[in-house]
Amino acid sequence: xxxxxxxxxxxxxxxxxxxxxxxxxxxxxxxxxxxxxxxxxxxxxxxxxxxxxxxxxxxxxxxxxxxxxxxxxxxxxxxxxxxxxxxxxxxxxxxxxxxxxxxxxxxxxxxxxxxxxxxxxxxxxxxxxxxxxxxxxxxxxxxxxxxxxxxxxxxxxxxxxxxxxxxxxxxxxxxxxxxxxxxxxxxxxxxxxxxxxxxxxxxxxxxxxxxxxxxxxxxxxxxxxxxxxxxxxxxxxxxxxxxxxxxxxxxxxxxxxxxxxxxxxxxxxxxxxxxxxxxxxxxxxxxxxxxxxxxxxxxxxxxxxxxxxxxxxxxx
Numbered sequence: 001x002x003x004x005x006x007x008x009x010x011x012x013x014x015x016x017x018x019x020x021x022x023x024x025x026x027x028x029x030x031x032x033x034x035x036x037x038x039x040x041x042x043x044x045x046x047x048x049x050x051x052x053x054x055x056x057x058x059x060x061x062x063x064x065x066x067x068x069x070x071x072x073x074x075x076x077x078x079x080x081x082x083x084x085x086x087x088x089x090x091x092x093x094x095x096x097x098x099x100x101x102x103x104x105x106x107x108x109x110x111x112x113x114x115x116x117x118x119x120x121x122x123x124x125x126x127x128x129x130x131x132x133x134x135x136x137x138x139x140x141x142x143x144x145x146x147x148x149x150x151x152x153x154x155x156x157x158x159x160x161x162x163x164x165x166x167x168x169x170x171x172x173x174x175x176x177x178x179x180x181x182x183x184x185x186x187x188x189x190x191x192x193x194x195x196x197x198x199x200x201x202x203x204x205x206x207x208x209x210x211x212x213x214x215x216x217x218x219x220x221x222x223x224x225x226x227x228x229x230x231x232x233x234x235x236x237x238x239x240x241x242x243x244x245x246x247x248x249x250x251x252x253x254x255x256x257x258x259x260x261x262x263x264x265x266x267x268x269x270x271x272x273x274x275x276x277x278x279x280x281x282x283x284x285x286x287x288x289x290x291x292x293x294x295x296x297x298x299x300x301x302x303x304x305x306x307x308x309x310x311x312x313x314x315x316x
Contacts, residue, residue, distance in 0.1 A: 025037065035164050074135070260303065
């Protein structure tokens with residue numbers, strides 16, 4: 001339903017509005033929070049490629065997000081590699097991990113697929129906890145400096161934010177290109193009726209695996225941006241709560257819309273931050289859960305999904 005939107009004037013207006021907000025975001029809020037929002041937005045877009053356009057629900061996507069973050073910070077802080085090289089190795093790690101996990105998980109469907117991804121993600125969490133000499137255990141791995149990327153110094157938070165924004169925008173553009181391609185059309189056909197796609201001769205397992213690897217690699221890229229932006233990688237990055245968070249972001253904004261998860265990530269991270277600063281900050285999880293439940297009840301297609309559905313009704 002939404003792939004058509006991505007190539008329309010309305011889709012271009014939505015993208016332009018989001019980009020405009022993103023350009024002024026570090027002027028409105030704390031720059032590191034702005035970095036977090038953009039990183040999570042890319043994470044949610046990567047997850048939407050898997051859930052919204054392929055129909056596969058992963059409860060373990062934190063393994064790519066947090067795993068790539070760990071690899072980057074370990075290589076920079078402990079092995080003193082340049083940031084660009086460390087990030088490239090971390091991306092390869094995320095891609096290879098996604099290939100292995102995807103090859104195992106796509107043999108199952110529905111809740112079984114979700115549980116396999118969760119179990120494998122928790123296995124990585126266990127290794128990260130046990131290998132404390134490398135991962136820092138509960139303290140994580142800290143970066144004393146971000147260094148530079150292709151000769152551009154990244155110590156200034158605002159400068160790093162705009163570098164993150166460019167990378168996230170390119171990642172989102174890539175996802176849009178994928179879902180609007182013939183490959184994306186096959187993914188949509190599989191999501192709607194997998195047996196029909198098989199009958200038409202498509203090898204659906206291969207398409208699922210490619211989609212899983214693309215999604216995992218982009219999630220790893222987002223995790224790298226988050227870890228470097230905060231100068232820290234820790235156990236919370238590979239914890240199942242982070243996998244659940246990206247699911248909530250995507251549902252909040254609207255799965256299968258690309259732009260919806262971006263909105264969901266921005267709202268979720270902003271609310272989480274500002275609620276924690278209020279008098280009910282010690283009950284942030286309860287407040288966020290209540291807000292999420294209300295949004296799901298009021299916007300069953302997600303916020304952007306409902307807005308798009310309303311716009312289609314008015315135009316018809």
